[in-house]
Amino acid sequence: MNASLLLNSLAVALGTLTLAWLAGLVMAIATATASPRTRRVWLGLTILNLALPPFLIANVWLDLTATWRSLSSPQAVAGGSLPLTALAVSSLLWPLTSLLMLGGWGKLQPEHLEADSLGRGWWLLRRLLLPAARAESIVAAAITLVLALANFTVPTLFQVRVFTEEFWIRFNTQFDLNGALRATWPLLVVPVLLLLFLRGRSVSWPRRQVSLPPELLRHQLGGIATWARYLGGLWLTLTLGMPLFRLLLTHRTWTELAGTVAAGHSAIWVSAWTAAGTATLVVSLGLLAGGSSSCGRLPRWIWLLFLVPGVLLGVGLILLFNRPGLGAIYQRLGIVFLALTLRYLAPGWSLVSATLRSVDSSLVDVARSLGAGRWRVLRDAILPQSWRGLAAAWYAVYLLCLWDVETVVLIQPPGGETLALRIFNLLHYGHAAQVNALCVVMLTLAAAPGLVWGIVQAISRRRGGASRLGAESRP
DSSP, X not given: OOHHHHHHHHHHHHHHHHHHHHHHHHXXXXXXTSOXXXXXXXXXXXXXXXXXOHHHHHHHHHHXXXXXXXXXXXXXXXXXXXXXXXXXXXXXXXXXXXXXXXXHHTTOOHHHHHOGGGOSHHHHIIIIIHHHTHHHHHHHHHHHHHHHHHOOHHHHHTTOOOHHHHHHHHHHHHOOHHHHHHHSTHHHHHHHHHHHHHTTOOOXXXXXXXXXXXXXXXXXXXXHHHHHHHXXXXXXXXXXXXXXXXXXXXXXXXXXXXXXXXXXXXXXXXXXXXXXXXXXXXXXXXXXXHTOTTTSSOOGGGGHHHHSOHHHHXXXXXXXXXXXXXXXXXXXXXXXXXXXXXXXXXXXXXXXXXXXHTSOHHHHHHHHHTTOOHHHHIIIIIHHHHHHHHHHHHHHHHXXXXXXXXXXXXXXXXXXOOHHHHHHHHHTTTOHHHHHHHHHHHHHHHXXXXXXXXXXXXXXXXXXXXXXXXXXXXX
């Protein structure tokens, strides 16, 4: 294993971990001390930031530093690209720390804040808030470290030699699988260590009902709460506002849009079809298995398919399916569906399982006692209670598939280019305007399910209102 490769990978991963943890702490304080309405806004922006595509963030920083990179020496660019990569990856992963810390603080009660011995300000932060979320903070740090090591898109676009890029280059140019694995073995070891570390650990996520009154917490923290709101606003402006506003306010984004859509209509269709189809398949598998306690529990090792870099999964599928007689799968979109399903099965299944655990089991028991079969129980007792959570799980998997580059970069079949892959390839050659236009199309695809659902709901409400009016008008 090359020493510079190890140092670069550690620099990016540890830099990402530090920035993401500090930003997550600041945002968690700002959210916890906000009024209920403002808290919902902070949480919504945090989740929106978590859903941003990585190439959108990378495109902004590549565009902003284009002049510096063209005028500086290769050594200066190589040195400066490391902190830029860490900043870009941390701007994608900090919401994990923020959400988990908020979940940890949700276990506190007002009596904890009112204890005289705890004091206020920094004393309260060090002696109460941080210890209360210690388990969540450690889990967030471990997950952030592993995801930063496994990130492929951002380091590759910044041309930083890390483990994921080295594996991709060695296999893509030399077909040297053994050499690639020897050079990048931590990519396999670290996720296994993470799963062993997380075994038996439980964490809390933010709840709708807040146990700590925000006014009391804001009063006890004093100036820390004020600074957290200011710094949190600046951080959100940097990681969320700047990429979106720069994308939407650039004139060439809109002048290139029509031509970009015409040239990439096939990629648009492939992205929408594979993302929606994979999300539906993953949620259906979780839903069908959820009715059986023996099948509803996902094997822990399946998480490895999500935690290891997608390029490793792609190489594994190449070795399995690049054989005579399997061309119907390997040379068509079937291989893309299979790869994305395997990659995102664990998070999708876990979200479905969490949703099904919140279902009122008494209604299910009543339906079964009345002789309802499995499908009838699912339709009449489970889905009416769980459809919102299932829709959220579907949408999460849909976004993950829509943004995916590394899983399909090596197994893309003829005519199977996705929008994410097209953007990834264009970014290597500096087509900023076309990339901006494609990012607008990608964000439109991301928003499309919500827009369609809103239209369906509006039509249903209008029909329901018309039916009630007709019923009332009858003598």
